[in-house]
Structure formats: C-alpha cells, structure tokens
Amino acid sequence: MDEFSRNAQQLCELYGITSKDTEYIQRLKPIAMKALPQMVESWYKWLRSTPEFYEYFSDPSTLERVQKMQFGFWEQFFDAQIDGGYIESRRKVGEVHARIGLSQEIYLAGVDHFLSLFVEMLLKVKDWSAEDINEARRGLNKMVHMDMTIIVQSYESIVNQKITAQSKTLMAMSTPVTQIWEGLLLLPVVGLIDSRRAQDIMDNTLSQISTHHAQSFILDISGVAVVDTAVANHLIKITKATKLMGCECIISGLSPAVAQTIVELGIDVGTIKTTANLRSAIEIAFDKLNMKIIKQ
Amino acid sequence: MENWIKSSIPLQLHKGCIIASFQLDLEEEQLKLFRQELLNFVVKHNKIRGIIFDLSGLEIIDLIDFNRIRSIIDMIKLTGYQTIISGLKPSVVSSLILLDADIDGLNAVLSLDEAFLMVDQMLK
Numbered sequence: 001m002d003e004f005s006r007n008a009q010q011l012c013e014l015y016g017i018t019s020k021d022t023e024y025i026q027r028l029k030p031i032a033m034k035a036l037p038q039m040v041e042s043w044y045k046w047l048r049s050t051p052e053f054y055e056y057f058s059d060p061s062t063l064e065r066v067q068k069m070q071f072g073f074w075e076q077f078f079d080a081q082i083d084g085g086y087i088e089s090r091r092k093v094g095e096v097h098a099r100i101g102l103s104q105e106i107y108l109a110g111v112d113h114f115l116s117l118f119v120e121m122l123l124k125v126k127d128w129s130a131e132d133i134n135e136a137r138r139g140l141n142k143m144v145h146m147d148m149t150i151i152v153q154s155y156e157s158i159v160n161q162k163i164t165a166q167s168k169t170l171m172a173m174s175t176p177v178t179q180i181w182e183g184l185l186l187l188p189v190v191g192l193i194d195s196r197r198a199q200d201i202m203d204n205t206l207s208q209i210s211t212h213h214a215q216s217f218i219l220d221i222s223g224v225a226v227v228d229t230a231v232a233n234h235l236i237k238i239t240k241a242t243k244l245m246g247c248e249c250i251i252s253g254l255s256p257a258v259a260q261t262i263v264e265l266g267i268d269v270g271t272i273k274t275t276a277n278l279r280s281a282i283e284i285a286f287d288k289l290n291m292k293i294i295k296q
Numbered sequence: 297m298e299n300w301i302k303s304s305i306p307l308q309l310h311k312g313c314i315i316a317s318f319q320l321d322l323e324e325e326q327l328k329l330f331r332q333e334l335l336n337f338v339v340k341h342n343k344i345r346g347i348i349f350d351l352s353g354l355e356i357i358d359l360i361d362f363n364r365i366r367s368i369i370d371m372i373k374l375t376g377y378q379t380i381i382s383g384l385k386p387s388v389v390s391s392l393i394l395l396d397a398d399i400d401g402l403n404a405v406l407s408l409d410e411a412f413l414m415v416d417q418m419l420k
Contacts (some may be wrong), residue, residue, distance in 0.1 A: 011326035124360050202393065213406055241393045246414075248407030271400065 008083050015146045021139035022080035025076065028136055029078035031125060032118070039117045040070055052106045077143065082238050090147050094154030098162075104155065115144050175204040183215045184285050185247075190223035198234035202241050211243045216285035217242050220278050222253025232267045239272050248273065248288060252281035303329035307337055312345035314338065314395065315408070319353040322361045331368050338375050339381055346373055346415035352383025359395045369402070378403060378418055382411040 006014065044067070047053045057063040064077060076089060097107055118140055122133050174197060177187045185208055187201065209217060219238065223232070242249040251274045254262075262269060275281045286293060308315045311401045314337060316330070338344060349365065351357070357365075367380040381404040392399065405411045 033385075075392050178316065199390075203386065203390050206389050208352075210386045210406065215410075215411075237393050241389050242387045244381070244392065244399055244402065244404045246410055 008087050010089065011146055011150070012082055015142045015149075017082065017139070017142045017146065020135070021142055022082065024132070024136040024139040025078055025080040025143060028122075032078050032121065033075065035121045036071065036074055039114070039121065040067055042117060043110070043114055047110065050106060050109075052102070056100065056102065065133075077147070078218050080143065082146075084223075087150055090150040091154040094151035095158050097151065098155045098158035104152065107151070107155075111144060111148055114141070118144075171200055175201045177204055177208040179212050179214070180282075181286075181289070181291075182214065183289050184282075185209065185212060185217045186220065187218070188220040188223060192225060193231045193234055195230070195234065198231075198238065202238050205238065206241060206245055209242060209247045216288050217247050217249045218278065218281045218285060219249060219251045220253045220281070221251060221258070222255065222278070224258075227258045227261055228267050229267070232262050232265060236267070236272055245251045248285075250275060250281045250284055252276075252278045303327070303333060307328045307334060309341075311412060313412065314344060314347045315350060316348070317350040317353065321354065321356065322364070323376065324364070327361075327364050327368070331371065334368065335371060335375065338372060338377060344377060345419060346411075347377050347379045348408065348411045348415070349379060349381045350383055351381055351388075354387070355385065356390065357388050357392065359392075359397055362392055362395075362397050366398070366402075371412075377394075380405060380414055381383045382406065382408055 009197075011017075044053075044063075047057075057066065073089075073093070076086065097104075109124050119137060122137055122140075125133060128136070173189070175187065177185055180186045185205070187205060189201065193201070205217060208214070219235070221227070221235070227235075238250070239249040251272060254276055273284070275284065283293075301341060304320060305316055305318055305326065308317075314334070318328075334347075338347070349369075349415075365381075369381075372379050381402060383406060384404060403414060405414055
C-alpha cells in the first residue's frame with residue numbers, strides 16, 4: 001500500500017503531536033476508561049438514530065462484538081503509543097469499514113460525536129487546572145484527527161483498489177478478440193466506442209494478430225449502437241493499423257443506418273472492406289486463407 | 297563510388313529478393329547512406345524479385361523516421377519495384393496510428409516467410 005507515505009513519526013510531526021500531548025492522553029486514561037462504558041452506550045444511542053445502525057447492527061451478537069472492539073480501540077488510543085503497530089491497527093479499521101461498505105459520512109459523524117463525548121468528560125474532571133484541560137483537549141483533538149486520516153486513507157485505498165480491479169476486468173471483457181480459425185480473428189464489438197475504447201481495441205487486436213500470425217481480422221459492429229464521424233474514424237484507424245501488421249481487416253454487420261451515416265459523413269470508403277453480415281465476412285476471410293466451407 | 301562509408305543496415309539477397317534488416321534505432325545520416333546504398337544496389341542488379349524491409353528490430357519509430365522510410369519506399373517505386381515491410385511490432389503500429397501516420401499503399405506483413413509469399417503473389 002503505497003498510499004501510506006508517512007510512518008508513525010512523520011504522522012506525529014504532521015499533526016504536531018508532541019510527547020506532552022501523549023502524556024496528557026495517558027494521564028486521561030484511567031478517567032476515560034471509567035467513563036467509557038457510559039460513553040459507548042450514549043454513542044450507540046446516537047447511532048440508533050441513523051439508518052446505518054439497522055443495516056449493520058440488527059444482529060445483537062454483532063453489536064456486542066463491535067462494542068468490544070470499540071473498547072479495545074479506545075484503550076489503545078489512550079495508551080498513546082504511536083508506533084507502527086498503532087498505525088497498522090488504524091489501517092485495519094479503515095479496511096474493515098471499506099469491506100463492509102460503511103459510508104465515510106457516518107464514520108466521520110461518529111468520530112465527531114465521540115469527540116464531543118470526550119470533551120464533555122474532560123469538563124467533568126475536577127482536580128485539573130483549566131490550562132491542563134485545555135492542553136488535554138488539544139492533544140485529544142490532534143490524536144483523533146490523526147486516527148481519522150489513517151482510517152480514511154486506508155478506506156480510500158481499498159475502494160480505489162476495488163475500482164481499479166473492476167475497470168481492468170471491464171476492459172478485458174470489452175475487447176474479446178478470439179481466434180475462430182487459424183489465421184482468422186474475430187472481435188464482436190458491443191456498446192459504445194469512444195477514443196479510449198478504440199485505443200484498447202486496437203492495442204489488443206494488434207497484439208493478438210502478432211501472437212496468432214493472423215491474416216484476416218473480422219470486426220463485427222452489429223452490436224454498436226451509434227456510429228458517428230468519430231467512431232467511423234476510429235474504425236478506419238483500426239483497419240489501417242491491422243494492415244501494417246500484414247492483416248486484412250473486414251468490418252461486418254453494417255446496418256442500413258450505419259451505411260447511410262458513413263457515406264453522408266463523407267468518410268472515404270475506398271480503403272475499408274465491409275460486409276452486411278458476419279457470414280459474408282467469414283466467406284471473404286476464408287477465401288483469403290485459400291479455404292472453403294463445404295457441406296458434407 | 298565504391299568507397300562510401302557503409303551504413304550499418306545490412307543488405308542481403310535471398311531468393312532473388314533484397315532484404316534490408318533494420319537493427320538499431322534509426323538516425324538521419326545512417327538512413328541517407330542506406331538510401332544511396334540500396335538504390336545503387338537495386339539499379340545495379342537487374343534481376344530482383346522484390347525488396348523487403350525487415351523492421352522487426354525496431355522498438356520505436358517516430359513519425360519523422362517513418363516518413364523517411366516511406367520516402368525511400370517511394371524512391372524504390374520509381375525504379376519499378378515494390379517494397380514489403382515485415383515484422384512491425386504491435387506497439388510501433390499503435391503509436392504510428394496514434395501519430396496519424398499516412399500508411400496508405402504500404403505492403404506490410406508479420407514475418408519474412410509471409411513477405412516471400414507476398415512477393416510470389418505480386419509477381420503472379
């Protein structure tokens with residue numbers, strides 16, 4: 001995970017967390033631990049007012065488990081030992097949030113709610129001077145914000161990973177160049193062709209031609225919804241590119257509408273070989289390969 | 297005329313075809329020398345079946361290099377011969393198309409074997 005460029009020390013520097021801050025937090029620990037059960041309860045009371053509560057905690061055993069984890073989380077927080085292990089545990093929390101699909105919105109609101117509970121707790125501390133309380137409050141703020149950063153970062157990185165993986169699969173699925181005979185490749189294009197996709201189609205096609213030593217390549221566009229000037233130009237570019245690889249490209253599946261558009265758009269049709277259906281394209285290709293389909 | 301500095305692009309005769317293999321990345325000076333050598337070679341031998349440019353050694357061809365190669369092909373055309381380009385890499389083709397290179401009227405194949413087949417077809 002390269003996104004986490006900062007280690008524990010750098011994060012502390014970034015948030016200006018000094019040893020004084022952590023000492024304050026540590027001094028708060030006994031007080032906080034005593035107040036924590038009540039705080040968690042009050043926090044869940046707040047959470048109950050959100051729809052997320054019913055989505056994630058309808059099962060009582062889950063609720064109990066998560067509450068236990070929350071105790072652990074805050075205990076570690078008040079230990080204020082900011083090191084690699086601490087950062088890692090925060091990262092895990094972010095990952096879990098991303099995996100279960102908890103929204104950032106509710107998480108951030110939740111943290112804010114907890115912070116206000118802490119401040120309430122601080123104000124009830126009797127034997128501290130006003131200055132001490134102020135310092136402790138500042139320290140709490142810094143620590144909580146640092147935690148938030150780590151959790152949000154790890155959340156984002158998981159979400160980004162998911163998106164990258166999805167778009168990769170989509171790309172691979174969207175250009176399924178297949179060899180249907182020795183020296184003959186077929187690519188049925190479905191949907192919309194934009195310049196990015198046209199580039200993908202071309203790159204994939206060229207490498208397939210190179211690996212299979214194909215002499216013919218059929219591009220079936222019967223599933224392409226719209227053919228405008230841009231799309232037609234992309235198609236012609238693909239045709240030209242295959243020619244440089246010593247491979248003849250046949251565009252099949254031209255609908256009446258597409259044929260009309262292409263000519264009306266003034267695109268030079270002299271250089272491209274097109275057919276109305278896949279069948280005639282295959283016949284042309286086989287002819288080029290010096291082969292024939294015969295009925296037994 | 298015989299003691300020109302030689303370009304590092306070797307010319308070979310095989311089955312009556314001139315094969316020029318481009319191995320290193322192209323430089324202008326080198327291409328000029330090669331142009332002279334090749335045209336001289338073509339004009340001197342009067343029983344050539346075809347000319348094949350083997351570009352499989354090139355990882356990168358920019359538009360300028362491509363146009364220089366194209367102009368050499370056009371010059372050869374003036375001497376009455378067709379040139380076949382062989383072994384272009386997919387990435388090279390992709391970038392040429394992206395650069396909007398004019399590739400109309402070029403004969404291209406993937407391997408030398410196919411190039412010889414194409415020469416045979418052209419002579420039919």
